[in-house]
Amino acid sequence: xxxxxxxxxQESLTALAGALTGAQPLTVTLRxxxxxxxxxVPGADGxxxxxxxxxxxxxxxxxxxxxxxxxxxxxxxxxxxxLLAVATRTTQWSGSLGGEEDRWPRFGPQAGRMGVxxxxxxxLLLGERVVGALNIYAHGRDAFDQxxxxxxxxxxxxxxxxxxxxxxxxxxRRMTAHLQKALTSRATIDQAIGIxxxxxxKTPHEAFEVLxxxxxxxxxxxxxxxxxxxxxxxxxxxxxxxxxxxxxxxVIRGD
Numbered sequence: 153x154x155x156x157x158x159x160x161x162q163e164s165l166t167a168l169a170g171a172l173t174g175a176q177p178l179t180v181t182l183r184x185x186x187x188x189x190x191x192x193v194p195g196a197d198g199x200x201x202x203x204x205x206x207x208x209x210x211x212x213x214x215x216x217x218x219x220x221x222x223x224x225x226x227x228x229x230x231x232x233x234x235l236l237a238v239a240t241r242t243t244q245w246s247g248s249l250g251g252e253e254d255r256w257p258r259f260g261p262q263a264g265r266m267g268v269x270x271x272x273x274x275x276l277l278l279g280e281r282v283v284g285a286l287n288i289y290a291h292g293r294d295a296f297d298q299x300x301x302x303x304x305x306x307x308x309x310x311x312x313x314x315x316x317x318x319x320x321x322x323x324x325r326r327m328t329a330h331l332q333k334a335l336t337s338r339a340t341i342d343q344a345i346g347i348x349x350x351x352x353x354k355t356p357h358e359a360f361e362v363l364x365x366x367x368x369x370x371x372x373x374x375x376x377x378x379x380x381x382x383x384x385x386x387x388x389x390x391x392x393x394x395x396x397x398x399x400x401x402x403v404i405r406g407d
Contacts, residue, residue: 178211178318178319178321179213181314181315182201182203182211182318183201183213183214185201185286185314185315186199186200186201186213186215186219186286187199187215188307189201189288189311190215190288192307193296193300193303193304193307194300195270195290195292195296195297196272196289196295196296196300197216197218197290197295198214198216198218198219198288198289198290199215199219200212200214200215200219200220200222200223200234200287200289201213201214201276201284201285201286201287201311201315202223202234202238202284202285202287203284203315203318203319204238204282204284205319210284211319212227218267218268218289219287221266222263222266222268222271222289223287225259225263225266226259226263226287229259229262231255231257231259232256232259232263232271232273233245233246233255233256233271233272233273233287234285236255237273237274237275238275238282238284238285240275241277243273243274243275243304243305244272245270245272245273245296245301246260246270247269247294247295248260248269248293248294249261249263249264249268249269249270249271250264250269251264251269251293267291268290268291269290269291269292269293270289270290270293270296271287271288271289271290272288272289272300272304273286273287273288274286274288274304274307275308276308276311276312276315276316277308277309277312278316283315284312286304286307286308286311288304337375337378340379340382341374341375343378343382344377344378344379344381344382345360345363345378347381347385348363348381363381
């Protein structure tokens with residue numbers, strides 16, 4: 153390893169250690185990781201990072217537009233270095249995507265037509281688990297030698313940890329947002345039930361059934377029906393009128 157490449161790798165690893173913050177979205181963190189990979193791996197012109205999510209679609213980011221196009225072709229065709237790296241848990245590389253490449257007979261020529269002839273895909277491993285893959289591309293042929301491959305594999309370890317932790321943070325944010333939304337919806341429904349109670353004298357269970365029937369009749373969510381009831385009541389209160397709030401059909405009829 154040359155002194156310059158060693159310095160580039162160390163600088164990238166140092167930046168990688170500080171890449172994870174709770175404030176930035178998952179895709180921002182992953183795109184930063186991909187950009188650091190370009191700086192670390194000799195010969196790289198661009199990089200993409202795919203993170204496998206068990207709870208939904210995989211997250212795919214790229215450091216450059218041409219990487220997005222190559223990755224889209226790879227995943228659309230269903231073959232390529234990234235897919236093979238994940239399937240075999242081993243590093244895959246090629247310096248002749250547009251030429252003789254038996255492993256990817258469809259993807260290789262298409263990547264070559266896009267002006268990309270070299271690829272290096274490294275699986276992101278956490279113990280025995282594959283969390284994703286780092287895909288590094290170059291326009292020229294035979295851009296990645298054993299030196300580049302070694303650096304890519306060394307970079308992939310910390311990258312896997314950063315990407316995995318970023319995903320955990322994102323999932324935590326998603327869960328928190330989901331719970332907050334659920335709590336808000338529950339509070340709104342309770343408020344609407346209270347309005348129906350004061351309007352009709354029904355029991356809490358009967359008031360809930362009024363809202364539920366209105367939801368089914370209008371083909372909208374129960375929480376949306378409740379929000380309408382609450383908004384109408386607030387509008388009446390702000391207007392200063394003593395008119396009773398307009399509650400959806402079943403409430404007005406008192407049935």
